[in-house]
Amino acid sequence: MTDTPTRQRRLSLARLRALPLWSVLAAGTLAGGLVGGSYGVLTPSTYTATSYVIAVPTGKSTPDAALGFAQAYGRVATQLAVLGDAQVWAGVPVRTLQRSVRSATSPDAPMVAVSATSSNPALAVDMANAVTRALTRHADDSRGNTNVRLVQFSRAVEPSEPTSASSAVTGLVGASAGGLLGGLALLARPRRNGQDDDAAPAPSVPGPAAAADVRGGR
Structure with missing residues (x-):
């Protein structure tokens, strides 16, 4: 029997809850730094x-x-x-x-x-x-x-240095933006509210025997 969409969503949330907090920040910072540095390298200097x-x-x-x-x-x-x-x-x-x-x-x-x-x-x-x-x-x-x-x-003179940002600067900006997005993802991260819904025990309902015991004890 295949998993229902609801169960798959619950499993995904459970995996997200299991991630350590620092890993989200580290992944965002690393990804942002790589994107920013690549942009600085590939973009011609002006x-x-x-x-x-x-x-x-x-x-x-x-x-x-x-x-x-x-x-x-x-x-x-x-x-x-x-x-x-x-x-x-x-x-x-x-x-x-x-x-x-x-x-x-x-x-x-x-x-x-x-x-x-x-x-x-x-x-x-x-x-x-x-x-x-x-x-x-x-x-x-x-x-x-x-x-x-x-x-x-x-008169204008030939500039000796580019006015565009270097790859180090763009990488730093990208890393900062990635870390910020990682922090925002942590704020939106689902909270741990005890056990998952699949593991939550079903509420107990008194059966006939239990009801009889209760009446006999009165």
């Missing part, structure tokens, strides 16, 4: 290069106006109008620039930072410098209306 331009007011403008236009140019830096010109100097398609280039501004300084990320450090430099060059030309074209010009503050 490098980030950053170039900076600064907004300078002309005689007809003010520093506050330059700060405001710097914020605007920071948003324009990753738009198609700028990237379309930058692709010529970077030597990559516009889609690559859209995926790889980011811009940032400061609320206190009229400066725009353009960062490019690539698995090739030299290409990251070329993309960052190409975008700032295109952005500066667009600012020069509208300088008569804005009274603000963009000046190259710092």
